[in-house]
Amino acid sequence: MIERIRIKEVASYDSAGIEVNLSKVNYIYGSNGTGKTTISELLRNSDEQKFTYCNIEWKQRSSDFDLFVYNRNFVQENFNISNEITGIFTLGKESSDILALIDEKMKDAEKHQVRIGNAESNIKLKSEQLEVLKTNFTNQCWSLKQNYDEVFEGAFMGLRNNKSKFMERCLDEATNNNKDLYTYEDLKKRVDSVFKNSQKKNSKISEIHYDSSLEKQSIFQTKIIGKKDIDIARLIAELNLSDWVQQGHIHIEDTNGICPFCQQELPGNFEEKLNEYFDETYTDQKQNLNSSIEKYERDTNGFFETYNFLKNEDVPYINKEKVTSLFEIIHSIYKENIQLLDRKRKEPSRSIELSSITSYIEQINSEIEQANLQITELNRVIDNIKVEKEKLIKDIWRFIVEENKGNYTNYMSDFKKENKAVEGMKKGKKEQEVYKERLEKEAIELQNQLTSVLPSIHEINILLKSFGFTNFRLAESDEQGNYKIVRENGEDVNETLSEGEKTFITFLYFYQLINGSNEQDKVNTARVVVVDDPISSLDSNILFMVSNLINNLKKKVRSIESNFKQLLILTHNVYFHKEISFNKGHGSKKLNDETFGIIRKVDNITQIYEYDENPIKNSYELLWKELKENPNSIATPNIMRRILENYFKFFGNIDVDEIIEGFPDKDKVACKTLLSWANDGSHHVNDDLYVDSNQEQNKIYFVVFKKIFINSNHESHFNMMMGNIESEVEENATSDETKEEIIEALDQVAASKE
Numbered sequence: 001m002i003e004r005i006r007i008k009e010v011a012s013y014d015s016a017g018i019e020v021n022l023s024k025v026n027y028i029y030g031s032n033g034t035g036k037t038t039i040s041e042l043l044r045n046s047d048e049q050k051f052t053y054c055n056i057e058w059k060q061r062s063s064d065f066d067l068f069v070y071n072r073n074f075v076q077e078n079f080n081i082s083n084e085i086t087g088i089f090t091l092g093k094e095s096s097d098i099l100a101l102i103d104e105k106m107k108d109a110e111k112h113q114v115r116i117g118n119a120e121s122n123i124k125l126k127s128e129q130l131e132v133l134k135t136n137f138t139n140q141c142w143s144l145k146q147n148y149d150e151v152f153e154g155a156f157m158g159l160r161n162n163k164s165k166f167m168e169r170c171l172d173e174a175t176n177n178n179k180d181l182y183t184y185e186d187l188k189k190r191v192d193s194v195f196k197n198s199q200k201k202n203s204k205i206s207e208i209h210y211d212s213s214l215e216k217q218s219i220f221q222t223k224i225i226g227k228k229d230i231d232i233a234r235l236i237a238e239l240n241l242s243d244w245v246q247q248g249h250i251h252i253e254d255t256n257g258i259c260p261f262c263q264q265e266l267p268g269n270f271e272e273k274l275n276e277y278f279d280e281t282y283t284d285q286k287q288n289l290n291s292s293i294e295k296y297e298r299d300t301n302g303f304f305e306t307y308n309f310l311k312n313e314d315v316p317y318i319n320k321e322k323v324t325s326l327f328e329i330i331h332s333i334y335k336e337n338i339q340l341l342d343r344k345r346k347e348p349s350r351s352i353e354l355s356s357i358t359s360y361i362e363q364i365n366s367e368i369e370q371a372n373l374q375i376t377e378l379n380r381v382i383d384n385i386k387v388e389k390e391k392l393i394k395d396i397w398r399f400i401v402e403e404n405k406g407n408y409t410n411y412m413s414d415f416k417k418e419n420k421a422v423e424g425m426k427k428g429k430k431e432q433e434v435y436k437e438r439l440e441k442e443a444i445e446l447q448n449q450l451t452s453v454l455p456s457i458h459e460i461n462i463l464l465k466s467f468g469f470t471n472f473r474l475a476e477s478d479e480q481g482n483y484k485i486v487r488e489n490g491e492d493v494n495e496t497l498s499e500g501e502k503t504f505i506t507f508l509y510f511y512q513l514i515n516g517s518n519e520q521d522k523v524n525t526a527r528v529v530v531v532d533d534p535i536s537s538l539d540s541n542i543l544f545m546v547s548n549l550i551n552n553l554k555k556k557v558r559s560i561e562s563n564f565k566q567l568l569i570l571t572h573n574v575y576f577h578k579e580i581s582f583n584k585g586h587g588s589k590k591l592n593d594e595t596f597g598i599i600r601k602v603d604n605i606t607q608i609y610e611y612d613e614n615p616i617k618n619s620y621e622l623l624w625k626e627l628k629e630n631p632n633s634i635a636t637p638n639i640m641r642r643i644l645e646n647y648f649k650f651f652g653n654i655d656v657d658e659i660i661e662g663f664p665d666k667d668k669v670a671c672k673t674l675l676s677w678a679n680d681g682s683h684h685v686n687d688d689l690y691v692d693s694n695q696e697q698n699k700i701y702f703v704v705f706k707k708i709f710i711n712s713n714h715e716s717h718f719n720m721m722m723g724n725i726e727s728e729v730e731e732n733a734t735s736d737e738t739k740e741e742i743i744e745a746l747d748q749v750a751a752s753k754e
Helices: 035-043 072-078 094-156 163-176 184-196 212-216 231-239 242-254 270-277 279-306 322-348 358-383 385-403 405-448 453-468 497-515 542-556 574-581 619-629 634-651 656-661 663-682 695-711 715-722 725-733 736-753
Strands: 004-008 018-021 025-032 055-058 065-070 084-086 473-476 482-486 526-532 564-571 594-602 607-613
Touching: 004 035, 004 322, 004 695, 018 594, 018 607, 025 035, 025 574, 035 065, 035 072, 035 279, 035 526, 065 497, 094 163, 094 184, 094 619, 163 385, 163 405, 184 358, 184 385, 212 279, 231 564, 322 358, 358 385, 385 405, 405 607, 453 473, 453 497, 473 607, 497 656, 497 695, 526 542, 542 564, 542 574, 542 725, 564 574, 594 715, 634 695, 663 695
Parallel strands: 025 564, 025 594, 065 526, 526 564
Antiparallel strands: 004 018, 004 055, 084 482, 473 482, 594 607
C-alpha cells in the first residue's frame, strides 16, 4: 500500500511541492488544469526523468503490489491507431477444486510474506544498530585523525575530508598492517625529511679547523729581559724593573741625559750600559713576540670570518642557538687573550698563558657531525623518496592502528555480535522467500491451467450491451491472447468510434484489467488502483454506470479477502465525486479508511488541502466554498455571477436585474458593473483589463455582492453561506474614494461591451 506521495518541481508543482497522505480509499477533487493528471502520471511512470524530485513512499515494498492507473494517457496508449488490444487473462471456471488450491497456496504465500516483512523489520532494526556502532567508531577514528593531522597529513592524503573513508582505512590497516611499531618522535622526524623538507639534496657542512698552536707559542711564556752580565743587570733583576727600564730606554734618546722618569741627570755612561743591556737578543725576542701576537690576531680573526656563517645563517639541522652560544664564548676568550697579549707586549718580561678555545671548537664540530648525519640521511631518502614515502606511510598507519586499538577491539566485538544476528535473520528471510516463491510458482502453474482471455471478452461485451452500446463488441483476435473491436457484422471498427465510445470501452477494458492481468502469472497479485477522471465525454447515464463500477471496486478494497488493497480517485466532476464518495448512513463524515482532498492552483502553483469530512456537497455549495477560501482569484466575479444565477433565478425564480433596480443610483451602477463584468469574463476571451483584475476590485465586488442579498432581504442566506469570512474582507476594503474610481472605470468598460 502507498503511504504518501511527494510531488515537486514538475508541471505546476513548485520546489516546495505537496505531500499527499493516503488511506485505503482516497478522493481528490480539483478543477481541470490543477495538476490531477500529474499525480496519476507519477504513479503510472515514476521512473521518468521529469519526476526526479518526486517520491512514492510505500508501507510495504512496491514490488509486492501491481499498480494500475487509468488516465487519458492510458486511453491513448491502449486505443491509438491499431485496433488490436492486448488480452486480459482471468481465472477460468472449469475447476473449483483447482481454484481452492490456488487460493490456499496464495494464502500460504501471504503468510510467508508476513514473515518476510517481520524479518525485514528486524533486519532494519539491527542494521540501524550496526549503523550506530559504525557511526561511533567513525567518530572515534576521526578524532584520532584530528589529533595527528597536522603532523601526519602526508599519510592521510585523500582521506582528510572524508570520515567514512578514513574509518574504512583504519579497518583495513588494523587487519593488514603488521609493520614494526615506531614512536611518535621517530615518525615525526622522518615526516620532516620525507614530507615537509625540500626534496633538494644538501651539501655536508665542513668541519671547523683551527690551529691550536697559535695559543701555545713559546714566546708567550718567555720572559724577555736584557743582558745579565753587566753591572746594572743585577740591580734591574733584583728590583724586577726590566719592563720599566725598557720603557725609559725607549725615550732616553730624546731627554739629553735627563732621566725620563725622575728628571735627574743621568751618569755619563748610563745610556751605553742600557744599550748594552737591551742587546740584539732582546730586540729579536720582542720582534718575535710582536709577530706571534699579530699572527694570533690575524689567524683567529680569519677563523671567525670563515665560520661565522654557522651562527649568522640558517644552516640545515644545525642547532643555531647552541652554536651561537659557543661562538660567543670563543669570542670572549679571544678578547681576554688579546688583553693578555697587550700586557705582554708592554711588559715583555711577563710570562703569559692564553686560554684555549679548542674544546669549544670540538663541541661545534660535534654539532656539525650530527647535522651531517641528518643531511646524509636526507640525501639518501631523496635518492629513494618513493620507497621511503610508502614505508613511512605504512609505519604511520601502524602507529595509528596501535593508538586506535581499544576502539577497534570494542567495535569489532559489538559488530560481529550484531552482524551475526543480522546474517541469521537474512538467512531466515531467504528461506521464507524460497518457500513463498515455490508456492507462487505452484499457484501460477495451476493458474496457467485455468487462465484465458475469453472470460474478459465475455464480461466486457455483457457490460457494453447492458449500457446500450450495441453497435460494436470485442472479439478474439487472430493473434492469440489479443482482442479486436468489431461491428455486429464482424467488420473491424478501425477509427470510427466516437470519443464517448472510445472512453467507455477503455474504462471497461481497464476495469477488466484490474480484475485480471495481461500476464498469466499475475492474475492474483495484490494491487493498487488509481482512477483519474474516467467520465470525460460520457453522458449522464454512462457516468452513473461508471460510478457503480467504482463503488463495487471500493467494496473489494475494503474486503479482507480481496487482492485489491488501495484505491485513489481523482475527478473534476462534482456529481461524479458525490456518487462515488457517498457513504450510506454516514453523510459527509469521513470513514476511518478514507481521505478527502482538494487541489487548487493559486498563482499558477498547485496546492492541496486535506479535510476531515467530504468537502464536496453540491456545485452550489462548492461555489460558496471557493469564494470563501480563494476570494482573490481572477475568477471571483464569475463565481459571484454563478451564485446569483443559481440562488435567485434557479432557486427563487427572482430576476436579479429587478433587485438591482431597487438600489440607490450609486449602488445600482456598481451592481450593473459587477454583472456586466462577470458575464463578459465568463463568455468572452479575457482582455487586458480583465486579466489585470486585482484584489482591490474583488473587494468592491464583494461589497456589491453582499448588498444584493441585503437589499433583497436574503441577508440570512448570505450569512449562513459565508459565516464570518465576509467581516475579514470588509475590514480590508478600500476607501470610498478608491471604490468610486474603480466602479467608474469598470462602468465605462461595461458600457463599451454593450
